[in-house]
Amino acid sequence: xxxxxxxxxxxxxxxxxxxxxxxxxxxxxxxxxxxxxxxxxxxxxxxxxxxxxxxxxxxxxxxxxxxxxxxxxxxxxxxxxxxxxxxxxxxxxxxxxxxxxxxxxxxxxxxxxxxxxxxxxxxxxxxxxxxxxxxxxxxxxxxxxxxxxxxxxxxxxxxxxxxxxxxxxxxxxxxxxxxxxxxxxxxxxxxxxxxxxxxxxxxxxxxxxxxxxxxxxxxxxxxxxxxxxxxxxxxxxxxxxxxxxxxxxxxxxxxxxxxxxxxxxxxxxxxxxxxxxxxxxxxxxxxxxxxxxxxxxxxxxxxxxxxxxxxxxxxxxxxxxxxxxxxxxxxxxxxxxxxxxxxxxxxxxxxxxxxxxxxxxxxxxxxxxxxxxxxxxxxxxxxxxxxxxxxxxxxxxxxxxxxxxxxxxxxxxxxxxxxxxxxxxxxxxxxxxxxxxxxxxxxxxxxxxxxxxxxxxxxxxxxxxxxxxxxxxxxxxxxxxxxxxxxxxxxxxxxxxxxxxxxxxxxxxxxxxxxxxxxxxxxxxxxxxxxxxxxxxxxxxxxxxxxxxxxxxxxxxxxx
Amino acid sequence: xxxxxxxxxxxxxxxxxxxxxxxxxxxxxxxxxxxxxxxxxxxxxxxxxxxxxxxxxxxxxxxxxxxxxxxxxxxxxxxxxxxxxxxxxxxxxxxxxxxxxxxxxxxxxxxxxxxxxxxxxxxxxxxxxxxxxxxxxxxxxxxxxxxxxxxxxxxxxxxxxxxxxxxxxxxxxxxxxxxxxxxxxxxxxxxxxxxxxxxxxxxxxxxxxxxxxxxxxxxxxxxxxxxxxxxxxxxxxxxxxxxxxxxxxxxxxxxxxxxxxxxxxxxxxxxxxxxxxxxxxxxxxxxxxxxxxxxxxxxxxxxxxxxxxxxxxxxxx
Numbered sequence: 001x002x003x004x005x006x007x008x009x010x011x012x013x014x015x016x017x018x019x020x021x022x023x024x025x026x027x028x029x030x031x032x033x034x035x036x037x038x039x040x041x042x043x044x045x046x047x048x049x050x051x052x053x054x055x056x057x058x059x060x061x062x063x064x065x066x067x068x069x070x071x072x073x074x075x076x077x078x079x080x081x082x083x084x085x086x087x088x089x090x091x092x093x094x095x096x097x098x099x100x101x102x103x104x105x106x107x108x109x110x111x112x113x114x115x116x117x118x119x120x121x122x123x124x125x126x127x128x129x130x131x132x133x134x135x136x137x138x139x140x141x142x143x144x145x146x147x148x149x150x151x152x153x154x155x156x157x158x159x160x161x162x163x164x165x166x167x168x169x170x171x172x173x174x175x176x177x178x179x180x181x182x183x184x185x186x187x188x189x190x191x192x193x194x195x196x197x198x199x200x201x202x203x204x205x206x207x208x209x210x211x212x213x214x215x216x217x218x219x220x221x222x223x224x225x226x227x228x229x230x231x232x233x234x235x236x237x238x239x240x241x242x243x244x245x246x247x248x249x250x251x252x253x254x255x256x257x258x259x260x261x262x263x264x265x266x267x268x269x270x271x272x273x274x275x276x277x278x279x280x281x282x283x284x285x286x287x288x289x290x291x292x293x294x295x296x297x298x299x300x301x302x303x304x305x306x307x308x309x310x311x312x313x314x315x316x317x318x319x320x321x322x323x324x325x326x327x328x329x330x331x332x333x334x335x336x337x338x339x340x341x342x343x344x345x346x347x348x349x350x351x352x353x354x355x356x357x358x359x360x361x362x363x364x365x366x367x368x369x370x371x372x373x374x375x376x377x378x379x380x381x382x383x384x385x386x387x388x389x390x391x392x393x394x395x396x397x398x399x400x401x402x403x404x405x406x407x408x409x410x411x412x413x414x415x416x417x418x419x420x421x422x423x424x425x426x427x428x429x430x431x432x433x434x435x436x437x438x439x440x441x442x443x444x445x446x447x448x449x450x451x452x453x454x455x456x457x458x459x460x461x462x463x464x465x466x467x468x469x470x471x472x473x474x475x476x477x478x479x480x481x482x483x484x485x486x487x488x489x490x491x492x493x494x495x496x497x498x499x500x501x502x503x504x505x506x507x508x509x510x511x512x513x514x515x516x517x518x519x520x521x522x523x524x525x526x527x528x529x530x531x532x533x534x535x536x537x538x539x540x541x542x543x544x545x546x547x548x549x550x551x552x553x554x555x556x557x558x559x560x
Numbered sequence: 561x562x563x564x565x566x567x568x569x570x571x572x573x574x575x576x577x578x579x580x581x582x583x584x585x586x587x588x589x590x591x592x593x594x595x596x597x598x599x600x601x602x603x604x605x606x607x608x609x610x611x612x613x614x615x616x617x618x619x620x621x622x623x624x625x626x627x628x629x630x631x632x633x634x635x636x637x638x639x640x641x642x643x644x645x646x647x648x649x650x651x652x653x654x655x656x657x658x659x660x661x662x663x664x665x666x667x668x669x670x671x672x673x674x675x676x677x678x679x680x681x682x683x684x685x686x687x688x689x690x691x692x693x694x695x696x697x698x699x700x701x702x703x704x705x706x707x708x709x710x711x712x713x714x715x716x717x718x719x720x721x722x723x724x725x726x727x728x729x730x731x732x733x734x735x736x737x738x739x740x741x742x743x744x745x746x747x748x749x750x751x752x753x754x755x756x757x758x759x760x761x762x763x764x765x766x767x768x769x770x771x772x773x774x775x776x777x778x779x780x781x782x783x784x785x786x787x788x789x790x791x792x793x794x795x796x797x798x799x800x801x802x803x804x805x806x807x808x809x810x811x812x813x814x815x816x817x818x819x820x821x822x823x824x825x826x827x828x829x830x831x832x833x834x835x836x837x838x839x840x841x842x843x844x845x846x847x848x849x850x851x852x853x854x855x856x857x858x859x860x861x862x863x864x865x866x867x868x869x870x871x872x873x874x875x876x877x
Contacts, residue, residue, distance in 0.1 A: 070749070075746050075747065075748075075749060075750075076746055079743075079745070079746065079748070146745070146746070148743050150743075152703075152704060152742075152743065154702070154703055154704075154720060155703040155704065155743070155744060155745060158703075159669070159702060159703050159745060160745065242720075243719075243720045243721025243722070244720065244721070244851075246833075248721075249704060249719055249720065249721070250719070283610070285620060286620065286621075288622065288624060289624040289627075289628050292624070292628050313650075314706065314715050314716050314717050315717045315719070316716070316717055316719050316722055316724045319650065319651065319654045322650065323647050323650075326643055326646070326647060326650075327640070327643050330639040330640065330642070330643050331636075331639075333635075333639065334632060334635060334636055334639070337631070337632075337635050338628070338631065338632055340599060341599075341627075341631040342628075344599055344602050344603055344606070345622070345624075345627065347602075347603065347606035347607060347610060348606050348610070348622070349610060349616070349617060349618050349619040349622070350606070350610050350618065351610060351612055351618055352606070352607055352610050352611050352612060353612050354607075354611065354612075362603065362607070365599070365603060366600060366603070369595075369596055369599050369600070370596060373592035373595060373596055374592070376588060376592060376639070376642065377585070377588050377592075379643075380584060380588060380642055380643070380645075380646035381643075381646045381647050381649070381650035382577075382580065382581050382584055382646045382647075382649035382650040382652075382653060383581060383584050383585055383588065383646060384646075385581070385650065385653060385713070385714060385715050385716075386581055386585075386710070386713040386714070386715065388715065388741075389706060389708070389715070389741040389742060390708075390741070453570070453571065453585070454570075454571045454710065455571050455708070455710025455711075455737060455739065457708060457739050457740070457741040457749075458741075458743075459743040459748060459749075460748070460749035461748070461749045462749045462750070463749065464737060538620070539620050540610075540618035540619070540620060541618045541619070541620065543612070543618075544612070544613070544618055547612055547613055548613075551613075
């Protein structure tokens with residue numbers, strides 16, 4: 001009988017070292033660690049805190065929108081809240097989420113490496129991230145910023161009150177953390193692969209992280225430059241963007257979206273990598289069309305750089321430029337569509353095991369599909385004119401970034417939690433959390449598509465009374481969503497102490513990370529793994545046979 | 561059923577372009593609905609059929625290439641079709657007809673200032689004649705704003721230092737929301753009002769019911785004299801400045817050797833930043849800047865006057 005799943009390399013011999021969590025116990029050993037796994041944990045804790053800040057801002061916004069007058073907070077406060085929500089969630093949660101937590105933790109292990117290529121640079125990345133975050137938090141506490149996360153000029157550079165430059169400095173600093181992480185991952189993938197691990201044997205998560213890293217390295221500097229120019233205009237009145245002093249406001253939008261559209265793919269590609277891993281494992285089948293899924297990540301990374309102008313169809317950009325950006329935007333949707341179709345085909349004739357990570361992935365596929373398809377509406381020029389800057393856009397990108405990326409991040413955490421912590425979480429509660437998040441998410445954001453088509457503009461503190469019913473539904477959904485998010489926080493912490501011990505490979509998965517202990521020792525592997533197998537050597541037929549045999553054994557004698 | 565849907569999910573449809581946008585929207589809705597339902601149905605079906613322990617056939621290896629090509633090429637072809645359709649409507653949206661009535665719009669934190677050709681001014685309200693095309697000539701005095709009328713399905717940013725144009729033909733009388741759709745600060749959500757589309761008799765009554773005595777062109781003419789433009793550009797000027805009669809809409813040769821069309825933007829910039837484009841054969845230090853001296857509304861009135869200057873008449877009408 002064949003194995004259910006053949007790991008990419010032979011399992012490690014018994015390891016008699018303490019695991020990475022307990023090998024050193026001082027605070028100093030955590031704050032000065034160069035272990036990629038510990039750095040992943042540091043990131044996990046910090047982005048969770050930022051998520052709570054961004055989530056609190058969202059909660060206040062949703063509560064304010066219960067009534068058309070926006071009775072809870074003033075318009076000034078509301079504008080600061082959506083700026084906090086956007087800045088924190090984009091730069092201090094979504095962009096670092098999968099790459100710096102899951103990427104840091106599992107990427108080197110998937111490659112069979114002891115660590116990333118530059119461990120100390122990796123630690124420096126975290127300090128840059130936290131330093132940038134401190135600036136952002138200081139800007140919030142000191143009085144806030146009301147420019148929106150997009151910092152459009154000349155509002156941000158000339159007219160806005162508040163701590164715009166402090167906020168921009170925070171993003172600027174954190175950006176260098178991103179660049180360093182991207183660089184680190186690129187070099188790691190090129191130079192640190194285990195013997196036998198050729199490019200086409202790489203797990204698809206590695207392909208997606210590699211593509212993401214290329215974007216991080218190439219796009220983030222443009223953001224840094226843009227923010228510096230904006231700050232120069234604001235601080236010294238150097239005319240760059242404000243037409244009153246000889247600047248061009250559209251220039252800012254071009255520069256900003258030249259970074260921020262690729263950044264949208266930073267916020268989804270890593271999630272796609274997680275989905276590929278999980279869907280193969282829990283359908284006990286190799287990902288359908290490995291090459292297409294792998295190279296579609298690369299295609300997304302490349303095409304993602306040439307579609308920025310689709311944010312500017314009504315900005316007074318030339319209509320011919322609009323046409324070029326529109327067709328390119330339709331083209332970039334093809335590789336994403338290919339991925340969805342391939343994941344679906346992976347399920348066909350598989351042996352599907354409904355565990356929590358898989359439920360999150362099902363949620364991802366449904367929500368990402370809706371998010372992606374509504375993107376077509378926004379790529380279609382004439383429809384975008386009506387929909388842009390309305391709640392339709394809000395709903396669209398939340399379906400991608402929250403429905404897609406956050407689902408994938410949580411799916412990934414549930415999948416690798418046994419490896420990270422060595423413990424299992426309570427399965428039933430975990431399934432419940434996936435269900436709550438899926439239901440709450442849809443109730444929160446689906447009404448916003450309708451609001452957008454009806455014409456409710458985004459960033460409105462108060463709104464026309466006919467929009468109230470849909471806004472109340474959305475707020476109701478947000479409260480369910482919040483419960484869904486608090487559940488994992490609670491049971492993951494609980495599992496650290498009380499969870500069932502996981503063992504090396506609780507899912508019977510094929511990646512190199514599963515061939516070593518859970519939690520792994522400091523240097524991951526006792527002997528260097530030699531890769532002999534393709535990435536997803538799962539066998540659904542063998543899985544079914546094994547299951548049947550197990551069931552037969554459990555049956556009482558009189559049935560046999 | 562459709563009536564219920566309309567009340568709940570559809571904004572009123574009050575411009576000719578709204579029909580085209582809605583047709584496209586519903587086309588996309590059907591297409592994307594089919595794709596979404598197809599994907600979800602396949603996922604659910606496979607999950608049920610191939611759940612652990614079910615007695616369905618399992619298979620590890622499959623042929624991928626024919627399927628990959630199918631599901632890459634078919635969407636690509638459909639998407640290009642949508643691009644062309646949407647692009648055509650967008651193109652239509654971008655080109656106002658010649659007979660459109662030109663209404664001036666200046667956005668400032670946080671109000672819309674409107675001026676009709678007969679000189680009548682409004683704030684946060686626009687009265688329009690049904691079934692007659694309207695072209696809004698728009699600019700901002702401070703930050704970027706955006707004129708959004710959901711019932712017309714049109715939206716256009718209003719950018720400081722630039723003229724942008726939005727046009728539509730209202731096809732149904734009634735009152736429709738006017739929103740600012742580009743975040744502009746504290747009062748952003750209050751920066752709106754109403755578009756009133758009136759039947760011909762009501763519109764005539766509204767036009768007549770006014771204390772305005774001065775049309776846009778007349779106001780421009782007054783400014784032309786009062787602000788000293790006529791001293792150099794007028795018929796009896798002693799200073800050698802480029803004549804303005806009949807230049808609007810015609811090519812102008814610049815000292816750099818380039819030729820530009822004298823449109824609204826060109827005249828606007830020539831008034832506020834005179835050193836930007838120097839007409840060939842003229843010194844570059846002749847004209848003082850009016851930046852900070854003239855508001856955007858006044859510049860628009862001057863442009864209205866210059867547009868009205870015939871090619872032969874030398875003076876002020």
